[in-house]
Amino acid sequence: MNILGLTALELGRKIKEKEISVVEATKAALHQIKAVDGDIHGFVSYDEESALKRAQEVQKGIEEGKYTGPLAGVPMAIKDNICTKGYTTTCSSKILENFVPTYSAQAIENLMDAGVVFLGKTNMDEFAMGSTTETSAFGVTRNPWDTNKVPGGSSGGSAAAVAANECFMALGSDTGGSIRQPSSYCGVTGMKPTYGTVSRYGLIAYGSSLDQIGPIAKDVSDCAALLETIASYDAKDSTSVKLDAYDFTSALVDDVKGLKIGIPRDYFGEGLDSEVGQAVKNAAKVLEEKGAIVEEFDLGLVEYAIPAYYVIASAEASSNLSRFDGVKYGYRAKDYEGLHDMYKKTRSEGFGPEVKRRIMLGSFVLSSGYYDAYYLKALRTKALIKKEFDKAFEKYDVILGPVAPTTAPKIGDSLSDPIKMYLGDIYTISVNLAGLPGMSLPCGKDSNGMPIGLQIIGDCFQEKKVIRAAYAFEQTRTYEAPEIAKGGAEHE
Amino acid sequence: MANHIDDATIEYVGILAKLELSGEEKEQAKKDMESMLDYVDKLNELDTSGVEPMSHVFPVHNVFREDVVTNGDGSEDTLANAPEEQDHAFVVPKTII
Numbered sequence: 001m002n003i004l005g006l007t008a009l010e011l012g013r014k015i016k017e018k019e020i021s022v023v024e025a026t027k028a029a030l031h032q033i034k035a036v037d038g039d040i041h042g043f044v045s046y047d048e049e050s051a052l053k054r055a056q057e058v059q060k061g062i063e064e065g066k067y068t069g070p071l072a073g074v075p076m077a078i079k080d081n082i083c084t085k086g087y088t089t090t091c092s093s094k095i096l097e098n099f100v101p102t103y104s105a106q107a108i109e110n111l112m113d114a115g116v117v118f119l120g121k122t123n124m125d126e127f128a129m130g131s132t133t134e135t136s137a138f139g140v141t142r143n144p145w146d147t148n149k150v151p152g153g154s155s156g157g158s159a160a161a162v163a164a165n166e167c168f169m170a171l172g173s174d175t176g177g178s179i180r181q182p183s184s185y186c187g188v189t190g191m192k193p194t195y196g197t198v199s200r201y202g203l204i205a206y207g208s209s210l211d212q213i214g215p216i217a218k219d220v221s222d223c224a225a226l227l228e229t230i231a232s233y234d235a236k237d238s239t240s241v242k243l244d245a246y247d248f249t250s251a252l253v254d255d256v257k258g259l260k261i262g263i264p265r266d267y268f269g270e271g272l273d274s275e276v277g278q279a280v281k282n283a284a285k286v287l288e289e290k291g292a293i294v295e296e297f298d299l300g301l302v303e304y305a306i307p308a309y310y311v312i313a314s315a316e317a318s319s320n321l322s323r324f325d326g327v328k329y330g331y332r333a334k335d336y337e338g339l340h341d342m343y344k345k346t347r348s349e350g351f352g353p354e355v356k357r358r359i360m361l362g363s364f365v366l367s368s369g370y371y372d373a374y375y376l377k378a379l380r381t382k383a384l385i386k387k388e389f390d391k392a393f394e395k396y397d398v399i400l401g402p403v404a405p406t407t408a409p410k411i412g413d414s415l416s417d418p419i420k421m422y423l424g425d426i427y428t429i430s431v432n433l434a435g436l437p438g439m440s441l442p443c444g445k446d447s448n449g450m451p452i453g454l455q456i457i458g459d460c461f462q463e464k465k466v467i468r469a470a471y472a473f474e475q476t477r478t479y480e481a482p483e484i485a486k487g488g489a490e491h492e
Numbered sequence: 493m494a495n496h497i498d499d500a501t502i503e504y505v506g507i508l509a510k511l512e513l514s515g516e517e518k519e520q521a522k523k524d525m526e527s528m529l530d531y532v533d534k535l536n537e538l539d540t541s542g543v544e545p546m547s548h549v550f551p552v553h554n555v556f557r558e559d560v561v562t563n564g565d566g567s568e569d570t571l572a573n574a575p576e577e578q579d580h581a582f583v584v585p586k587t588i589i
Contacts (some may be wrong), residue, residue, distance in 0.1 A: 102569040195549055209548060239557040307532040318509060325510070327584055332575035339585045344512040356511055357524050363508040364525060365503075377535050378544030384538065386549060414531070418524065419531055435549030460549070 003028040004165040004485070008074045008222040011168055015073040021072035022062070025168075026117050028103035029075040033119065034168045036484050041141050044080045045088055046120025051075065058115045067115030070249075071223050075116065076111070077167040079158050080121035080212060081128055084108055084172070087118075091204050092136035093126045095324050095331045095350030105172060105202025106237070107213050107230040114229045119167050122157030126352045127321065128153050128178055128206045131421050132414045135354040140411055143186060144482040145450055149408040152182030157187040158216045165485040169217040169226050173203055175210045176309055177428025178404070180440035183216055184403035184453020187442045187480065189470070191214040191223045194460045195435035196241030198227075199234030205320040207313035208430040210240075218479055220441060220470045224248040236248070243461065250466035250472075251464035256472040257291035259465070264299035267427055273406045279444035279452040280402045284477050287400070288468065300388045304381050304384035304433035305430035306422055310358075311365050311378035312433070317355075318362025324350065357418065386434045393459035398469050402427050403440045403453035427455060437463045439470050442477070495529040497522045 005023055006014065014020045037043055052276070056076070061067045076463040078084060081091045083101035085108075088094045104112070111118075119267050125135040133141040133156025141156045144164040151160040155172030159182035162170050172179040174192035181269040183190030192212045198213045205211060215226035228249055263284055268277050288294040326332035326346030333345035365374035394397060404424055414421045431438040436457055443454035454473070458466035502518050502525070513521055567580065576583035 060542055099573060100569075102566045102573075105562070217494045235557055239552060241550065243528060301538075304535060307534050310528065311532055311535075323509070326575055327582055328570070329573035330575070336585065340510075342585055343510045344551070347510055348512045351511075356509075356513075357516075357521070359509045360505055360510065361525060361528055364505045367505065367508055373534065374529075376545045377540060378532075379547055380540035381535050381544040383543050383546035384540065386546060417525060427523060 006169040008217045013069045022055040022059040026075045029314050043120045043155040044123050054117050058202045069114045074116030075117040077122045077161045077170040079172050081204045091127045092124045094137045106199035106234045125154035128154040129354050143408050144484045150345040152185035153179040155183045160187045172216045175207045177425045179214045183440040185408035187451030189441040191439040195401035197231045201236040207316040220474045251467040252471045254475045258321045259292040260396045260397045261292050261294045263296045267401035275446040283443040308381040309379040309429045314358040315366050317432045318359045326455050352378040382433045389434045397465045403455040407446045407450035418452040497525050570571045
């Protein structure tokens with residue numbers, strides 16, 4: 001049996017039916033990691049011994065009736081900015097290269113309770129700042145569809161690991177598109193939940209008002225099941241929201257009759273690759289044929305989202321990252337004179353260029369004399385952007401558009417021009433500013449064979465509508481894995 | 493409108509950011525910040541007068557809870573992360589002279 005080809009829910013079912021043991025599944029994933037991660041580098045670290053030990057415990061737990069959920073026994077990967085107790089969590093930064101958290105993120109606790117097996121931690125842009133996973137201090141991750149190309153970012157390691165069958169599902173985090181864009185580039189499915197749905201406790205903060213943990217998986221069903229597992233109200237996160245229901249999988253219904261879908265004309269303008277635009281329009285047509293009501297509209301203010309985002313995210317980053325000072329954890333410079341010199345040298349040696357660039361910008365926009373002109377101006381813009389979405393959702397159930405203007409660029413092409421790289425986030429960033437849920441799922445490939453992603457955006461706490469639309473579209477396609485995903489597969 | 497960041501500003505921001513930049517890094521930081529600010533100035537096209545700054549998408553209030561300890565003593569594990577530790581305490585350079 002080709003274990004690696006299964007989705008997380010399929011595997012969970014087979015484990016429950018005793019067709020596959022948890023240890024077998026874990027070994028298959030570890031085998032694949034060893035076979036292909038030299039080429040992909042999706043993982044910053046993985047721990048064979050502890051994964052197998054956990055697999056045995058979970059197997060026992062399943063047999064004893066302790067773990068009864070649909071994902072029990074499924075091996076997964078975790079983005080390396082999510083704290084895992086007793087296991088290194090680096091944010092792909094030199095400044096945290098030896099940091100071992102003393103507690104786990106709430107999302108990890110929820111997964112532990114569900115009987116999931118952890119394989120290791122995935123590579124990312126340093127502190128989630130980037131769109132390519134090239135700013136990692138531990139080397140680039142390569143796109144499983146073409147190893148000369150980036151996997152996207154910042155959750156590039158998680159998306160690549162899922163696409164390459166190195167794990168059955170993964171956690172990412174999304175501050176400006178960091179789950180959706182790499183999912184799109186790697187041909188997998190990823191979801192950024194409504195702000196407040198998943199606890200941020202234990203997620204190392206970048207832009208606290210924008211950050212959300214979310215699922216990356218092979219299909220919509222796995223994403224819904226994983227979201228259902230990690231979402232919870234958490235008193236330890238003061239922005240956590242108590243939901244009426246967490247049954248996201250109940251929305252896995254192949255029915256979009258009467259669903260009102262809005263397509264922002266502004267998302268199909270200059271800068272959008274024509275093949276990407278065409279694939280997304282085709283997807284809209286498919287949903288229309290299935291009974292959805294599809295309409296074009298003007299969203300407005302689209303071009304203001306990126307500048308507002310970089311002011312807000314950098315400001316929050318400059319504050320959040322001030323804790324990395326070489327005192328309580330992480331890297332400390334070797335030579336210094338006095339406390340302030342130690343802070344400065346530690347941070348200057350420990351952070352990479354993109355992180356420093358954003359800390360500098362953030363410190364500037366928050367500094368006296370510029371605070372009103374930049375920071376408050378950006379927060380006012382955010383209010384206007386939110387209002388545009390509110391208007392749109394008075395008319396539509398979901399908004400449909402591209403995830404990114406192009407498919408994955410070549411490694412080395414993006415970092416030389418930061419603003420150009422930032423522009424690639426144009427369709428994802430406003431979703432974070434407005435706190436909305438957004439999903440990316442494959443909708444085709446370009447002429448080079450690179451995956452194209454479709455983005456479905458919902459109103460706050462309307463995940464179910466997003467999932468329903470995505471699921472209905474997905475039923476018209478079959479999941480395709482890159483060649484390398486079959487590389488180390490064990491056939492029995 | 494082209495923004496100009498002078499040496500004094502970059503020096504000052506470096507202090508706020510607690511970053512020590514080399515001469516070359518400072519020049520690069522100036523250029524980066526100038527081009528970012530030129531780009532961000534696009535926001536000035538928008539009339540935001542009368543618009544309240546939105547720090548949170550949802551109305552959020554302070555969340556209070558009883559001050560009850562729910563976790564145990566994690567000091568050993570916490571100190572295990574310290575770059576320098578002595579007598580169950582973090583070691584830092586002398587701060588009071």
